[in-house]
Amino acid sequence: MKLQNEKGVVGADVVVGIIIFIIGTVSALMLYTNMYSVVKKIKINEELIGCITDIFERVDNELYEDINDEEMQEIIKASNIPEAFIIECTITNYKDTVEDKRAQAGTTGEEVEDLVKRVTLNVKYSIDNIDRDYTISRIKVREL
Numbered sequence: 001m002k003l004q005n006e007k008g009v010v011g012a013d014v015v016v017g018i019i020i021f022i023i024g025t026v027s028a029l030m031l032y033t034n035m036y037s038v039v040k041k042i043k044i045n046e047e048l049i050g051c052i053t054d055i056f057e058r059v060d061n062e063l064y065e066d067i068n069d070e071e072m073q074e075i076i077k078a079s080n081i082p083e084a085f086i087i088e089c090t091i092t093n094y095k096d097t098v099e100d101k102r103a104q105a106g107t108t109g110e111e112v113e114d115l116v117k118r119v120t121l122n123v124k125y126s127i128d129n130i131d132r133d134y135t136i137s138r139i140k141v142r143e144l
Contacts, residue, residue, distance in 0.1 A: 041127055047082065048134060052121055054079045055087075056138050059119055064142040067091060067117055086124040093117050115142045 058075045059067060072089040081087060094116040102109060120137040 044127055048085060048123060051079060051081050051085060052136055059140060064140060067140050084125050088122045090120045091117055
């Protein structure tokens with residue numbers, strides 16, 4: 001007993017072929033879309049790291065005494081940062097940190113020298129309508 005007509009294409013064969021074609025096409029489009037999204041994120045992160053590296057190289061070229069909030073704003077402006085990135089900078093002086101901890105603990109000790117500052121950059125940006133933060137710090141040591 002034969003179940004299939006051998007004279008031509010059966011309707012079920014056409015439907016199965018179309019379904020396989022649609023599944024393959026949708027899978028290929030989803031793969032392409034995901035690859036494009038990943039490449040876009042990598043490009044943005046590469047640009048971000050380049051900007052941060054440029055800022056920290058400029059910080060390294062400055063004297064220790066010159067590193068303050070105003071100078072950091074000038075360095076950030078001079079680095080030609082794209083408008084997509086919002087950069088906030090904080091400078092923490094090690095001496096101030098130690099003195100604050102001592103004051104909170106109610107203790108005293110020998111004078112702490114002003115030798116180390118931590119420059120922290122917080123970059124805010126958006127990829128695919130998702131807000132992201134990237135924070136990185138660098139130590140600036142007083143030149144002797």
